[in-house]
Amino acid sequence: MNMSTPQLPVPLNEADAIAQKLLAVGNSLKPVDDTHYYFFEIVRELLDAAIKNFSELRRGNVTGNLNLIAWASRNLLELTVFTKYVLRSAANARRFADDRLVDGCELIIALRDLEHHYDLSAPTPGLDDALKRMEDQRVAESVTATKHLETSALAREVGMEQEFRSLNRVSSKLVHPTAWSTLAENAGRSSYPEAKDLLFATGIAQISQIYLDVRGHDKARGMMPLS
Secondary structure, eight states, X not given: OOTTSXXXXXXXXXXXXXXXXXXXXXXXXXXXXXXXXXXXXXXXXXXXXHHHHHHHHHHHHHXXXXXXXHHHHHHHHHHHHHHHHHHHXXXXXXXXXXXHHHHHHHHHHHXXXXXXXXXXXXXXXXXXXXXXXXXXXXXXXXXXXXXXXXXXHHHHHTTOHHHHHHHHHHHHHHHSOOHHHHHTTTSGGGOOTTHHHHHHHHHHHHHHHHHHHHHHHHHHXXXXXXX
């Protein structure tokens, strides 16, 4: 079966079976040694995020919530890209881990900027302290990156550029308020009810791909990153 090609519609029991396989792989992972424990942790967290988003995808499918299906499907697409990127090399895995601190700093700075937008003289001791601690951790871990990783660039690197561009555009039209999602989503001939099945199937294809990628890597090398 080609996991990258969504089959419509995907029976719920088949989707559940694939999710159970992914869960089983995640539970079977073991660190190879202390030096590479970080790699095991990254892969395990990616699988955990995939399982959580599958739960949301499933809930959206059962309730018929297109917005929820689109959110979860989009998240699973990004997690597929991240997983492929991390599995490619130890350097990629470490760079992805570094991004949590880059993201954290960007988040805190954005919140502080918002406070100052409303009141230029507003004190922000909590945010200032959080930012200092985050920046200290960056120094402690020798993180030199100053900008977060762009998912579109990672998709290009792992050979998913067109898939990411197309699916990200589709899901973005549904998860954000757009003219289409606001005015046409449920408007007769302007609507596209098949989107629910399409995005659900796409989400299942993504967790299938994550399962295949991680299982293949683990069978070949265990939780040892590629050089």
